[in-house]
Amino acid sequence: MLIAGERTAGEAGEAIPVVDPATGQTLAEVPRGTVQDVDRAVNSAHEAFADWQRTDAEDRANLLRKAIALIERDRKALTESLVHEQGKPVTEAAGEIHHLLHGLNYYADLATKVRGTHQALPSALSKAYGMVLRRPMGVVAAIVPNNFPLTLLGTKLGPALMAGNTVVVKPAATTPLTTLKIAELLLEAEIPPGVVNVVTGRGSEVGDALVTHDKVRRVAFTGSTAVGRHIMGLAAPKLKRMTMELGGSDPVIVAPDANIKAAARGIAIGRFWNCGQMCLGGKRLYVFEEVYDELMEQLVRTVGKYEPGLGWEKAEKPAIRVGPLHTSSGRDEILEQLQDALDTGGELLLGGEAPDGDGYFMQPTIVADPATDSRVAREETFGPVLPVWKVSDLDEAIQLSNDSEYGLGASVWTNDIRVINRVANEVEAGMKWVNQFHYGYDELPFGGVKQSGYGKEHGQEGLDYYLEDISVVIGGLE
Numbered sequence: 199m200l201i202a203g204e205r206t207a208g209e210a211g212e213a214i215p216v217v218d219p220a221t222g223q224t225l226a227e228v229p230r231g232t233v234q235d236v237d238r239a240v241n242s243a244h245e246a247f248a249d250w251q252r253t254d255a256e257d258r259a260n261l262l263r264k265a266i267a268l269i270e271r272d273r274k275a276l277t278e279s280l281v282h283e284q285g286k287p288v289t290e291a292a293g294e295i296h297h298l299l300h301g302l303n304y305y306a307d308l309a310t311k312v313r314g315t316h317q318a319l320p321s322a323l324s325k326a327y328g329m330v331l332r333r334p335m336g337v338v339a340a341i342v343p344n345n346f347p348l349t350l351l352g353t354k355l356g357p358a359l360m361a362g363n364t365v366v367v368k369p370a371a372t373t374p375l376t377t378l379k380i381a382e383l384l385l386e387a388e389i390p391p392g393v394v395n396v397v398t399g400r401g402s403e404v405g406d407a408l409v410t411h412d413k414v415r416r417v418a419f420t421g422s423t424a425v426g427r428h429i430m431g432l433a434a435p436k437l438k439r440m441t442m443e444l445g446g447s448d449p450v451i452v453a454p455d456a457n458i459k460a461a462a463r464g465i466a467i468g469r470f471w472n473c474g475q476m477c478l479g480g481k482r483l484y485v486f487e488e489v490y491d492e493l494m495e496q497l498v499r500t501v502g503k504y505e506p507g508l509g510w511e512k513a514e515k516p517a518i519r520v521g522p523l524h525t526s527s528g529r530d531e532i533l534e535q536l537q538d539a540l541d542t543g544g545e546l547l548l549g550g551e552a553p554d555g556d557g558y559f560m561q562p563t564i565v566a567d568p569a570t571d572s573r574v575a576r577e578e579t580f581g582p583v584l585p586v587w588k589v590s591d592l593d594e595a596i597q598l599s600n601d602s603e604y605g606l607g608a609s610v611w612t613n614d615i616r617v618i619n620r621v622a623n624e625v626e627a628g629m630k631w632v633n634q635f636h637y638g639y640d641e642l643p644f645g646g647v648k649q650s651g652y653g654k655e656h657g658q659e660g661l662d663y664y665l666e667d668i669s670v671v672i673g674g675l676e
């Protein structure tokens with residue numbers, strides 16, 4: 199763990215293993231954090247806040263830029279570390295580090311552009327004017343999931359630090375290693391000790407202690423809807439500021455006029471990147487009957503080139519490497535969801551097998567027409583399974599898209615502005631894409647509706663969520 203600028207083994211003196219999902223072998227061990235470790239980390243962040251909030255915004259930005267340069271320096275080693283602890287192929291891990299750097303740069307640039315306002319006031323009481331200051335909140339608890347451990351760390355660290363807050367990070371128990379390396383680089387960049395702390399350990403122990411700690415003012419959570427609900431319940435009595443970036447089951451609609459080749463390619467990337475373990479992956483595909491056969495032929499051919507294998511080995515062309523599921527239990531779950539899809543009438547078009555061996559691999563899978571109340575239709579499928587349905591018109595596509603408790607993202611493949619307009623306005627989701635696979639841009643606010651959560655990460659709005667608007671009345675002017 200990293201508390202107050204120092205590596206520590208924690209109070210319990212116990213370790214938890216970090217496993218390589220491609221081999222099932224233990225890579226390293228990290229301390230099992232406890233309530234006492236959380237308390238020390240939060241207190242250290244609380245003490246560091248006193249100076250960090252007073253540090254010039256420009257100086258904070260320059261320190262972050264220095265850290266960015268160090269991450270760039272160590273890019274190769276960080277990529278390797280991410281491949282081994284998460285399982286994703288090296289090209290995807292390199293892409294994640296690139297996204298992390300891009301996001302941190304974005305917030306380093308924004309740090310000096312935070313503005314409050316001046317407000318004229320009536321002089322009935324006395325001559326006065328008002329100001330709205332934009333103040334940091336204090337200690338932020340950043341709880342990060344296992345699928346994109348670094349970009350989702352960056353979406354919290356960047357805006358939290360540039361707004362003047364200090365942070366205690368709780369990485370997923372299964373992906374703490376690269377996060378610890380990044381935190382050490384922040385220290386090397388001379389971001390003061392205590393400004394960023396990392397407590398490793400289990401969510402049920404460390405996570406719960408963090409969100410209920412009195413000195414934590416803001417909780418930035420990315421993870422499953424179930425854990426999000428649990429955390430909200432814990433934090434509610436203490437009225438914490440929260441963002442909840444939760445699960446999704448994004449619909450993708452393919453209209454009759456779509457560029458089918460581009461759609462097949464985009465849908466394949468959007469569903470099978472990161473072995474399908476993406477919050478904003480296209481997880482339900484609705485295809486107009488006029489183009490169904492053509493799209494499916496191309497999609498099955500494209501996805502057929504995906505080959506499960508070790509992330510640090512490149513696939514022989516034209517095969518495309520897909521890594522393992524992150525955990526064995528995650529693979530069991532997705533296999534059960536697939537079985538339910540087949541039991542409810544789904545037809546297997548591709549894949550479906552989990553190869554024998556030590557890693558948690560699974561073939562990319564496409565299943566046609568499972569029941570609309572099957573698990574793949576109703577739940578989040580966090581793995582490489584794509585269910586597909588034929589639709590007869592846009593009304594049906596929109597109705598099925600909205601027939602889900604989730605509302606994270608949605609997309610449509612078409613050039614018809616009337617279709618685009620209806621999807622943009624009528625599909626219930628926090629972010630939409632037209633003729634593009636689902637990707638979270640640093641420049642645009644991202645966050646869900648319905649059971650996908652609330653609050654925004656990315657964009658200027660992401661920074662706003664780390665600032666309090668404080669009104670100040672200036673009187674005594676006469």
Ligand code: NDP
Nearest residue numbers: 343344370371400401402405406421422425443444445477
């Ligand atoms: P989890 O919800 O299982 O875990 C997320 C984080 O919460 C981990 O750090 C976990 O720690 C921690 N946690 C677990 N239990 C508790 C608890 N009781 N109190 C506090 N913290 C706890 O999600 P996964 O890591 O499996 O990630 C996948 C999920 O994340 C998917 O549902 C995906 O859609 C969602 N996600 C959402 C995104 C968005 O922006 N909307 C982006 C990316 C993913 P530990 O690992 O120790 O259990």
